[in-house]
Each structure stands twice: as C-alpha cells, then as structure tokens.
Amino acid sequence: MNILVLMKQTFDTEEKIVLQNGTISEEGANFIINPYDEYAIEEAIQLREEHGGEVTVITVGPERSENALRTALAMGADKAVRVDSEDLNLDQYSTAKILEAVIKDRDFNIILGGNMAVDYSSGQVGPRLAEALNIPQVTTVTKLQIDGNRAIVERDVEGDKEVVIVSLPVLITAQQGLNEPRYPSLPGIMKAKNKPIERLEIGDLDFDKFLEVKTIPTEIFFPPKKGAGRMLNGEIKTQVSELAVLLRSEAKVI
Numbered sequence: 001m002n003i004l005v006l007m008k009q010t011f012d013t014e015e016k017i018v019l020q021n022g023t024i025s026e027e028g029a030n031f032i033i034n035p036y037d038e039y040a041i042e043e044a045i046q047l048r049e050e051h052g053g054e055v056t057v058i059t060v061g062p063e064r065s066e067n068a069l070r071t072a073l074a075m076g077a078d079k080a081v082r083v084d085s086e087d088l089n090l091d092q093y094s095t096a097k098i099l100e101a102v103i104k105d106r107d108f109n110i111i112l113g114g115n116m117a118v119d120y121s122s123g124q125v126g127p128r129l130a131e132a133l134n135i136p137q138v139t140t141v142t143k144l145q146i147d148g149n150r151a152i153v154e155r156d157v158e159g160d161k162e163v164v165i166v167s168l169p170v171l172i173t174a175q176q177g178l179n180e181p182r183y184p185s186l187p188g189i190m191k192a193k194n195k196p197i198e199r200l201e202i203g204d205l206d207f208d209k210f211l212e213v214k215t216i217p218t219e220i221f222f223p224p225k226k227g228a229g230r231m232l233n234g235e236i237k238t239q240v241s242e243l244a245v246l247l248r249s250e251a252k253v254i
Helices: 035-051 063-075 092-103 125-133 186-192 236-249
Strands: 002-006 009-011 031-033 054-061 079-084 110-114 137-147 150-157 160-167 170-174 197-200
Touching (some): 002 125, 031 035, 031 063, 035 054, 035 110, 035 137, 035 170, 054 092, 063 186, 063 197, 092 125, 110 125, 125 137, 125 170, 137 160, 150 170
Parallel strands (some): 002 110, 079 197, 110 170, 137 170
Antiparallel strands (some): 009 031, 150 160
C-alpha cells in the first residue's frame, strides 16, 4: 500500500504571536508539525505496519520545514518530498495545485492529511486536492479501517458520528481522536538522517497555466478584547425581558 501524507509546518501552539507591520513575525519563533497532521502521519505508519507498503510525507514550505519532515521520518515515515515555497505567496488554492502537480503521476492508494492547519484553520487544501485529482474524500475522520479495496471510515459530525464506506484511492483528513501520535525514538531519529528527502522547485513541476492565487489577505489583526460580563438578577421572566432589551439596545444584534 502506497500512502501519501500531506504535512504543514506551523507555529508552535504555545508560541506567542507577534504582529509587525500587519504581518506575523517569524523571528525567534518555534515551528512544529501541524498537530492535526501528526494524526495523519501516525495513521499512515499504522496502516503500513498492518498492510505493508510505503509512507511518503509531502510538504510545500521553506527550508525550515525540513525539520518537520525529519521529525516525520523519525516517527517512521519512509521518505519525504519538499516543494520550496521560500519566495512564493501561496493560498489554499495554489497550494492544492502544487500538491496536485507533485502527486498526479505518483502511485498511491490513500492520501492522509490533517483536518485543518492551526494557523489559518481553513481546512481547504485536502478537499481541493481531492477534487483536482478526481478522487473521493472523507473529512474529520476519527476511525479508519482498510478492507481490501475500500475504506470504512467514521467521521465526526458535531458530536455524533457518521460511517462512510468508500473505494480506494481516497483522501482522508484526520480529526483529533483518530489515534495517539508516537514520539520519535532515538533509533528512529538516527535512521531519519539517512532517509531521502526529495527537493523540488516550482520550475520542476508541470503546470498547465500560471500558478494563480485566489485569496489575498488585506489585514491580519488580533481579535478585540472581550469586555466584562454582566449578571442578570431577579425572576427568570424579568431576566429574559432585560436580556432582550440589552441585546437590542446595547449589543444591537436583534
């Protein structure tokens, strides 16, 4: 079984975000594997252990993202691919187009990725890629079983679960709860140093037309600080009436 994993390097979730001139400053920041992508990597390794095959981790990122790829290799992935995005302005659409160009001529049975990235949380790249490759997709997956040429999937649907049976090849995005990602072992870290990373430039890829960007951020800012709450007292009927007045006169939402 050939398994591809989509991975993104993101800010450490414990990192303090600093804005400079309307953009996020990367100076001195710590970067990690996007936490949702860790579930995808772990699931890929477990599938390989059960069914055999090979796990390839793919990222579109700058040179620093190779640290995350080495971590994925230390976890147990077999090889990695990095498309250099050092001087590129990309959005979800263009990233998916790059991944399509990397993957379309490769042999694969399943593509795994995180449900979303914790930086922009759009959850678009996986579904866009599946559409471009013309393969089925199942998102927010919390359980995955491969049975011959089909996948039996449980996905999270707002506190409930949905069971989906789909033919391979398929793209799956991982939700928290799918598994418990392993820590890289010392032998794994040593082996990762000798595992191959394929390095590609945009010029190495075959694009039918100019690589477009569909989304252009105009401003990045912190959310406004929340004000102090207000406690309503008295009978329930009185509280409801007062709340309705406040929502209309102060909050102006009704």
